Amino acid sequence: MWEPQYEKMPREELEKLQLERLQQKVKYVYEKVPFYRAKFQETGVTPKDIKSLDDVTRLPFTSKTDFRDNYPFGLMAVPLSEVVRVHASSGTTGKPVVAAYNAKDIDTWSNLMARTLVSAGAHSGDIIQNAYGYGLFTGGLGFHYGGERLGAAVIPVSSGNTKRQIMLIEDLGSTILACTPSYALILAETAWEMGVDLASTQLRIAACGAEPWSENMRAEIEAKAGVTAIDIYGLTEVVGPGVSCECPYKAGMHIWEDHFLAEIVDPVTGEPLPYGQQGELVLTTLTKEALPVIRFRTHDIVNLHPETCKCGRTMARMSKVQGRTDDMLIVRGVNVFPTQIESVLLSIERVEPHYQIVVDRERHLDDIEIWVEVSDAVFSDEMRSLEELEGRVRAEMDSVLGISARIKLVEPKTITRSEGKAKRVIDRCEL
Amino acid sequence: MRTKQVSVFLGNEPGRLVDMLKPLADKQINIHAMSVADSTDFGIVRMVVSDTEGAVKALHDAQFAVRVNEVLAYEMPHIPGGLLRLVAEPLAKAGINLEYFYAFVGSEAGKAMVVLKVNDLEMAERVLEKG
Numbered sequence: 001m002w003e004p005q006y007e008k009m010p011r012e013e014l015e016k017l018q019l020e021r022l023q024q025k026v027k028y029v030y031e032k033v034p035f036y037r038a039k040f041q042e043t044g045v046t047p048k049d050i051k052s053l054d055d056v057t058r059l060p061f062t063s064k065t066d067f068r069d070n071y072p073f074g075l076m077a078v079p080l081s082e083v084v085r086v087h088a089s090s091g092t093t094g095k096p097v098v099a100a101y102n103a104k105d106i107d108t109w110s111n112l113m114a115r116t117l118v119s120a121g122a123h124s125g126d127i128i129q130n131a132y133g134y135g136l137f138t139g140g141l142g143f144h145y146g147g148e149r150l151g152a153a154v155i156p157v158s159s160g161n162t163k164r165q166i167m168l169i170e171d172l173g174s175t176i177l178a179c180t181p182s183y184a185l186i187l188a189e190t191a192w193e194m195g196v197d198l199a200s201t202q203l204r205i206a207a208c209g210a211e212p213w214s215e216n217m218r219a220e221i222e223a224k225a226g227v228t229a230i231d232i233y234g235l236t237e238v239v240g241p242g243v244s245c246e247c248p249y250k251a252g253m254h255i256w257e258d259h260f261l262a263e264i265v266d267p268v269t270g271e272p273l274p275y276g277q278q279g280e281l282v283l284t285t286l287t288k289e290a291l292p293v294i295r296f297r298t299h300d301i302v303n304l305h306p307e308t309c310k311c312g313r314t315m316a317r318m319s320k321v322q323g324r325t326d327d328m329l330i331v332r333g334v335n336v337f338p339t340q341i342e343s344v345l346l347s348i349e350r351v352e353p354h355y356q357i358v359v360d361r362e363r364h365l366d367d368i369e370i371w372v373e374v375s376d377a378v379f380s381d382e383m384r385s386l387e388e389l390e391g392r393v394r395a396e397m398d399s400v401l402g403i404s405a406r407i408k409l410v411e412p413k414t415i416t417r418s419e420g421k422a423k424r425v426i427d428r429c430e431l
Numbered sequence: 432m433r434t435k436q437v438s439v440f441l442g443n444e445p446g447r448l449v450d451m452l453k454p455l456a457d458k459q460i461n462i463h464a465m466s467v468a469d470s471t472d473f474g475i476v477r478m479v480v481s482d483t484e485g486a487v488k489a490l491h492d493a494q495f496a497v498r499v500n501e502v503l504a505y506e507m508p509h510i511p512g513g514l515l516r517l518v519a520e521p522l523a524k525a526g527i528n529l530e531y532f533y534a535f536v537g538s539e540a541g542k543a544m545v546v547l548k549v550n551d552l553e554m555a556e557r558v559l560e561k562g
Contacts, residue, residue, distance in 0.1 A: 374440045374473075379496040381438035381477055381548070382530055383468050408472045411442045413494045 002115040006258045007313045018261055019053050021286035026050050029292050032077035035070055036294060056261060057272050061295045067237060072098040078290045088136040089236040099236050102290040112242040112256055113146020119245045119254060120207045120230040122176055124151030131165055131179035134158040138240025139210055143178045159183060159419045162190045173202040181213040181221060182422035185353060188224035199226025207232055209241055211422060212321035214339045216346030220353055231320055237296050238283050244318055249310045252317025259287045264304050267325045278303050280325055299325040327425060329359060331368055331403040338424040344396050350377040354415045357425045367404040374409045434504040435483040439476040440496040454489040464546050466533035479546060502548050505559050509536060509543040518545055525558045527551055
């Protein structure tokens with residue numbers, strides 16, 4: 001462990017530390033950020049009202065829209081002169097979310113990324129091939145600084161140029177690959193096409209994050225690349241990667257709770273939900289200085305488990321992200337997440353994890369269309385056997401998810417490969 | 432006689448046949464026989480070609496899903512009732528099921544060729560050879 005004094009802290013002590021930090025941070029934003037002061041006053045809450053951790057629910061939520069409305073620096077608690085780094089999210093609609101850090105924040109974040117990498121199984125002797133995009137995206141520099149803090153050798157290759165990535169894995173003996181799970185799969189596939197067996201290289205761990213992925217996808221990456229694939233979680237609004245990470249037991253991602261206060265709420269009503277129940281993750285930063293955030297609605301659907309892990313860490317574990325409230329599809333009244341569809345597809349033998357869900361503009365649908373790529377392995381000269389395949393996928397969607405899906409078989413490589421986050425749901429009018 | 436057949440998965444879109452034929456033409460590969468089975472969204476192109484391995488490589492390079500399997504290629508006289516008496520009836524009598532077949536006029540005058548996919552290749556071969 002990187003910081004056992006925190007990672008293994010008894011929960012009672014941890015909660016005391018969290019309350020102390022929460023009280024400080026609430027007072028801090030009330031004094032420094034007009035946006036929060038106005039919002040607290042509107043809700044009728046003052047920093048003095050926070051007497052226990054449960055009182056956090058008295059504070060108003062912060063949303064992505066608040067970041068947009070206060071673009072670019074309106075939520076900052078320090079003058080711009082104190083800022084040493086700015087990142088931004090890959091905003092697909094409108095303005096991006098801007099995240100600013102002062103020197104202390106960069107220090108804290110680097111430390112949390114080192115903690116994250118150690119949790120994933122890394123040590124100072126490792127060679128980390130960092131295939132997250134460098135630039136505005138938090139992934140690239142987040143892993144870079146964490147790797148350096150740990151004392152590992154970081155190869156700042158950034159995303160893309162897949163053949164060169166494979167050459168570097170072979171020639172430089174990279175032991176850890178850091179990239180999105182969809183890119184890990186592309187790498188594994190390309191290696192195979194090039195006749196390179198990744199299992200016989202030094203590569204040991206894939207540190208995958210930045211998009212929701214399923215257990216079946218993990219199995220696929222592990223089998224094809226001969227690595228242990230570890231899930232890492234974070235988001236630009238909160239800090240970037242380094243909010244939570246799995247340990248080698250893969251029993252959920254440990255949230256670094258000495259720095260982030262986690263709650264689960266009902267995505268519709270916003271009411272708090274007890275541990276163990278599935279709901280939307282809400283995060284409050286406890287130590288960030290330049291851009292603290294109070295009760296940020298992540299839109300990520302997870303479960304939280306506070307029991308001590310087999311690894312000895314007491315930090316609560318969050319499940320893999322089960323879906324995004326904004327990605328949620330409602331098919332004849334049934335809530336469906338793309339990750340669930342992925343799971344079903346991957347459970348069918350020989351079906352490749354390359355798929356796309358096509359929806360109409362409004363997300364309340366009678367049925368959905370799922371495009372599945374036909375590989376040599378599933379292709380047959382007999383129409384009947386392809387029709388059987390379509391039928392099987394349709395039947396599985398129906399029996400596992402209770403939805404009716406139209407399956408369309410498409411040619412290999414017709415579904416766009418993403419080097420960053422894969423876009424699983426597309427609107428028919430984008431076709 | 433047994434022969435190798437190359438099958439290709441083709442999206443049901445204008446121009447896809449061109450994309451598929453071009454790499455074959457570029458590699459000077461001749462198509463001896465061809466048929467297309469179609470569904471709403473895709474087609475299965477089946478071909479007997481002059482260079483099976485070359486065709487598979489060219490099509491893979493062009494990123495098509497390809498499959499090779501054995502079929503029967505049977506040469507017969509090009510006469511009225513030939514297909515009925517020399518192919519269909521003997522196979523039916525032997526209880527052999529046809530998955531699919533395609534027929535074309537042979538390269539020699541007076542000859543025709545049938546390509547057959549059956550559930551029992553060996554037995555069909557014997558039945559047809561007996562005439």
